[in-house]
Amino acid sequence: MQLKTKSRLKFTIASLLIVIFAYILSNGLIIGDYQIKSLGSITKLGLDLKGGVYIEEEIKGENISKDTIDRTKELIELRVNALGVNESVVTVTQQNRIRIEIPGVYDAENALKQIGKTGKLTFRGPNNDIVITGEDIKDASVGVNQQTNQPVVQLKLNESGTKKFAEATAKYQGKVISIYMDEELVSAPVVKSVITTGEAIIEGSKDIEEAKRLAGIIKSGALPVELVPATVKTIGPSLGADAIPTSKKAAVIGITLVMLFMAIYYRIPGIIADLALAVYIMLTMLIFTTALKATLTLPGIAGLLLSVGMAVDANVLIFERIKEELKLGKSLRSAVDAGFNRALPSILDSNITTIIAGLVLMWLGAGQVKGFALTLVTGVVCSLFTAVTVTKFLLKNFVNSNWIENKKMYGA
Template sequence: MKNKSKITFIISALLIIFCAYALSSGLILGDYQISSIGKALKLGLDLKGGVYIEEEIVDKNVDKDTINRTKELLELRVNNLGVSESTVVLTNQNRIRIEIPGIYDAKKALDVVGKTGKLRFVGPNNDEIITGDDVKEATVGVDQRTNAPVVQLKLKDSGAKKFAEATSKYVGKVITIYMDDDVVSAPQVNEAIPNGEAIISGSKDIEEAKRLAGIIQSGALPVKLQAATVKTIGASLGSEAIPTSKKAAVIGILLVMIFMALYYRIPGLIADLALAVYIMLTLLIFVGINATLTLPGIAGLLLSIGMAVDANVLIFERIKEELKLGKSLKTAIDQGFSRAFSSIFDGNITTLIAAFTLNFLGTGSVKGFALTLIIGVLCSMFTAITITRFLLKSFANTGWIKNTKFYGA
């Protein structure tokens, strides 16, 4: 029994240390590479910089399906910019928040996402040939002869027939693409296009081709939008906040670990291992749910790290009381966890109620703080009740240290 407990504890401790190293520094194992958790985390605009836009729906009495369709079209337009980690969310019934990291030209972003009118292909005689409803797909490609970026256009059956007739009629002339009254592009017809598949050349670079393809692909929005808020956020805040936050986190975690080890001795060292599990689990959940880490979120994370040891403190104080009553180590551990559970549960439930309220009623940075707090509280309950208990009981069963003074008595 003791040998089994020794092996279990050693393997568990080494596994926790290995995982902590792999996630903090990254690891290469042959052809496989594990990225550090810092690279995998999605950072918000306040840390990475970019463009923040809030579009307000001007039309009245718009149904939910139309709002969701508008949001989907905006997402498509933003994605066609070629920007990763962008965010498009509904903030309330008539506003849509758009966050585009890495792009610092707010006018360029508005030009792409703010076009709300009708997409039309117009001939030289000012006759409407097809509309955005006739477009099936618009993608970016490369001309094999010139290696220049082009937009590859595929039309629906209804549009293909009309487009074939128009291109046969207007060979050598220009077909202008409009979004409302704005000219999006004016390509020349070089030959008749009978199959509904056309190539639009003339883009100066790949970014211009992406922009054109995005506007054509997403077509017109079903409602009229008005930019309520437009902000350009530089990366200077992130460059200052991230190193400072990392330093604060390292110092805070080390101080907590040192205090736990000195005051509670063996249980404190066990709690330090459980705290490492807690931090890894919390960050992995953030990556897993694709959550965006903001500056208030970092504050919530640092706060939750301090709160993570609260449950352990309650448990260890109960264990100390049981040991002072003369009970055996194993009995004291079991009863310490059992008697501390109700206090841990009540305390965390009240915190969760407040955090869920903030997340439900709050906006922006408040939601980021609340989400971090919710994840942190749930993870701390799990690690305290399961991980700490498992490690502490495994160590006690090894028989390495039987003197109850090393357990806080």
């Protein structure tokens, strides 16, 4: 097969796939019992868009260890999740406070009771009978199974706990003894043998972080520190009701203007850049909603819209280089190759400096500043990828297809 035919086939298939994926991610797809949800339906909205309860809990006491603060945060997350909210945000601030944002919940008093209650840890048998409680546990730590090299939680029981656990493991050998914090299931290990020594291991953690989390919950069934509400606010959903349609409108207008500018000013390369921009938007939103499972806030939307404008910045650098090469009398293929190669150092410099600034904001910032920085960094990384791979693939195959050979249509 000739290079021209291969290039035409590659370009056509790639363009069709971009259009098809854009439609599916925008509208969703149902095939029989299988459903692909649209990006809009799986995007989690933050407190400023959805409304809800904003709480800052102050940790009382001095010289409190980071481990204790982390365990307190984990227990609060469990209690907030018990309210049935998936978009909640629990973060530790630098002032020894824990900030809690609970979108979609407007009863601040009930939320405070849920967060600050004493808490009860229980190990329960298959019939929901209580085997041991947090009072029977002496210690819980993280270790590694020497045979499987997998992280485990090492459990040490006191005298009463040892006796109870020996009876329970004998009774429920081969069955599950579930671990609950309040009424929230945190783990469901299977009893593999009778344990009479008062020392046991809990397997099944995916990684060391999950094992640390479980050990921290078991180690402190109750909140390990005293919390005092410092700030309690209820935010109505009216802001989100206005902000969401306005943001959608701004996104459509902004993206449309950027695409029109690229198509009019750079012609064929500009149209191809628009296809790459569609890939960029889809990739960014997929990473944001599925991989990072991030919550979208107003600053996050601002960061996303800003990154859309920056996404074409790399293409502008490349296309200007291509125009220069064409004016020097080079062929289309040579100009495209030279344009990408010579623009790459400048693209890397500009994007890396932006990423560094975004990472600093994520490290030192808090709350909405972090949301802005997260979307900005995600967008810049995705734009770098689409500019040096997607745009290059599409443009080179279009040039090789010989559909349009007039250099003026490429900016010359």
